[in-house]
Amino acid sequence: MRVLRRTLGTFGTFLGVLGVLSGSVSCTAAHGDDARPGDDPPAALAPFERLLPAPASARADGPGYAVGPGTVIHTGPGPDEDVRQVGELLAEQLRGPSGLPLPVVDGPGGDGIRLRIDEEAEGVGDEGYRLESGPGGITLTARTPAGLFHAGQTLRQLLPVAGPGTVPGGTVTDRPRFAYRGAMVDIARHFFTVEQVKRYVDQLAQYKVNTLHVHLTDDQGWRLAVDSWPRLAEYGGGSEVGGGPGGYWTKDEYRELVAYAGRRYVDVVPEIDMPGHVNAALASYAELNCDGKVRERYTGIKVGFSSLCVGKERTYEFIDQVLGELAELTPGRYLHLGGDEAHSTPAADYAAFMDRAQAVVGRYGKTVVAWHQLATAQPAAGAVLQYWGHDRTPAAEKAAVVAAAKAGHPLILSPADRLYLDMKYGLATKPGQVWAGLVPVKRAYSWNPGAYLAGVPESAVLGVEAALWTETIATRGDWELMAFPRVLGLAELGWSPAASHDWASYSRRLGAQGPRLQAQDISYYRAPDVPWQ
Structure with a gap:
């Protein structure tokens, strides 16, 4: 080969x-630097526009959610160990760049980042997800823990490379x-x-x-x-x-x-x-x-x-x-x-x-x-x-x-x-x-x-x-x-x-x-x- x-x-x-x-x-x-003298820097893309891989659907809508010192990751009401593991790994991935504590707790919770399994979720398949962001928090919904994991990777791209930030309001619906x-x-x-x-x-x-x-x-x-x-x-x-x-x-x-x-x-x-x-x-x-x-x-x-x-x-x-x-x-x-x-x-x-x-x-x-x-x-x-x-x-x-x-x-x-x-x-x-x-x-x-x-x-x-x-x-x-x-x-x-x-x-x-x-x-x-x- x-x-x-x-x-x-x-x-x-x-x-x-x-x-x-x-x-x-x-x-x-x-x-390295490939730019030529006098080149203008590339225009910044809106957060949903810079996602890679490109999602199946992304729609900006209204104010977003500010991820800050009080943000908690909620892993749902049931004792699902796989979902808990996704939440812990997501917290680990976000803590370093953001500098935030991001505790992971069981239960549906309130404000924060909510992980949710819905085996009947539409339009996402086995590995896809839905990400919804608004002033009250961010909800990641998937049929499987794998889908929740992929949703978390999209969330990482919607936050700044370093420091706390605001995830824009809107919805991403995605599947491979x-x-x-x-x-x-x-x-x-x-x-x-x-x-x-x-x-x-x-x-x-x-x-x-x-x-x-x-x-x-x-x-x-x-x-x-x-x-x-x-x-x-x-x-x-x-x-x-x-x-x-x-x-x-x-x-x-x-x-x-x-x-x-x-x-x-x-x-x-x-x-x-x-x-x-x-x-x-x-x-x-x-x-x-x-x-x-x-x-x-x-x-x-x-x-x-x-x-x-x-x-x-x-x-x-x-x-x-x-x-x-x-x-x-x-x-x-x-x-x-x-x-x-x-x-x-x-x-x-x-x-x-x-x-x-x-x-x-x-x-x-x-x-x-x-x-x-x-x-x-x-x-x-x-x-x-x-x-x-x-x-x-x-x-x-x-x-x-x-x-x-x-x-x-x-x-x-x-x-x-x-x-x-x-x-x-x-x-x-x-x-x-x-x-x-x-x-x-x-x-x-x-x-x-x-x-x-x-x-x-x-x-x-x-x-x-x-x-x-x-x-x-x-x-x-x-x-x-x-x-x-x-x-x-x-x-x-x-x-x-x-x-x-x-x-x-x-x-x-x-x-x-x-x-x-x-x-x-x-x-x-x-x-x-x-x-x-």
């Missing part, structure tokens, strides 16, 4: 996009366009700690992204402890691109991440890539190789050279034990099997292997997700395909994906020339790659997931996901620079109604997020065609 590509030649691909794409020409952190709004991070090429990934969860959840896909294994490293195969992490985790020390997560650390994300209504989707991208496993255990000999650890960035031994029964004992332990750790419904770039696995072997691997996922009560190459084999009933192709993907490959969608397999769209966050913004971007082309902020946003693949109706699209591969990314600063602000476009594409998608409007709302990103110490690329405030 990532370097199809490199066989085309990086230089040739790079030249091919220069005449087509207009990208930014500088790579600047949040405190797509059920799956995801971001993927690759901790296999370069290792990142759970703490760094938790930071990303917080950054994503405030913009209503609800899925974190973690690429846990690849040729360069195995990043999760497995009790039944301990050398996978202990030895296979000891390398990374460029020859660094690597690392891995313990099971307790993984559980901690899953729980942390869950409290923010973000599901974790773990990926164990197979039958290719497995050199770290082949270097850890000789018995996984057809010739019984261990491989050397790998620190480069080539793809497609490794494969599990499809003809060995020990291979299937391996995947059963690994996926079984992973399923036990993961409360969410999905396990991702990878399945791309298995160039060293003959097509018939690939199909046979994926049949058995998918059956293992089913036995553990999970739903298969795999990269779209699974369409060339036989996707299991209900399997979800993740499409990472791009404008130059061969028609036959696209046709297989379209046929799978028509057969009932939901699609997650991650087009590499739109949503691969490791693609450079422009010529001067220091980290990143170019095999899918330059991906400036406008290009990442300006497409319609519901009509992206000809022949695939919007109803077949489960959602969208922005992928951050880390061959060239080894630090938090580079991670955030490549993700932000493009991941905010992903958030809007996944949440907001199609009719609201407009670059002129979006770029102004994106520019209004600049102070918020800076206040959270998020490094981001100041695209010159965005009117940053």
Whole structure:
């Protein structure tokens, strides 16, 4: 999914996009300045007009509510622990910027911020909400705690970046366009700690992204402890691109991440890539190789050279034990099997292997997700395909994906020339790659997931996901620079109604997020065609 590509030649691909794409020409952190001398500062937007993602409906009406020292968060009359947890987290998120105490109390309460579950609430769906603000307080209403959480994230944007403030009077009624709004991070090429990934969860959840896909294994490293195969992490985790020390997560650390994300209504989707991208496993255990000999650890960035031994029964004992332990750790419904770039696995072997691997996922009560190459084999009933192709993907490959969608397999769209966050913004971007082309902020946003693949109706699209591969990314600063602000476009594409998608409007709302990103110490690329405030 990532370097199809490199066989085309990086230089040739790079030249091919220069005449087509207009990208930014500088790579600047949040405190850079793209303004020219004499430019007027961008006009400030009204609070409802700067919300990102854009809500389904927002109407200003009358005076608002001043959030101040006496403001209380009321979590409703019943002993609903989930609602109480939403209230506590919202208070935590608001206290730092506002400097207010914001106590959380049970009961319907009076003035203040009121959290309310109404299972019959109209126009909001399972994840949506209604936010009503007036002089007597703010009421957040949703059918589910997840909806209340998203309402709280909207409330955060209606308050100042720092200090107390007044939430304008009016009503926001909102719900997501797509059920799956995801971001993927690759901790296999370069290792990142759970703490760094938790930071990303917080950054994503405030913009209503609800899925974190973690690429846990690849040729360069195995990043999760497995009790039944301990050398996978202990030895296979000891390398990374460029020859660094690597690392891995313990099971307790993984559980901690899953729980942390869950409290923010973000599901974790773990990926164990197979039958290719497995050199770290082949270097850890000789018995996984057809010739019984261990491989050397790998620190480069080539793809497609490794494969599990499809003809060995020990291979299937391996995947059963690994996926079984992973399923036990993961409360969410999905396990991702990878399945791309298995160039060293003959097509018939690939199909046979994926049949058995998918059956293992089913036995553990999970739903298969795999990269779209699974369409060339036989996707299991209900399997979800993740499409990472791009404008130059061969028609036959696209046709297989379209046929799978028509057969009932939901699609997650991650087009590499739109949503691969490791693609450079422009010529001067220091980290990143170019095999899918330059991906400036406008290009990442300006497409319609519901009509992206000809022949695939919007109803077949489960959602969208922005992928951050880390061959060239080894630090938090580079991670955030490549993700932000493009991941905010992903958030809007996944949440907001199609009719609201407009670059002129979006770029102004994106520019209004600049102070918020800076206040959270998020490094981001100041695209010159965005009117940053």
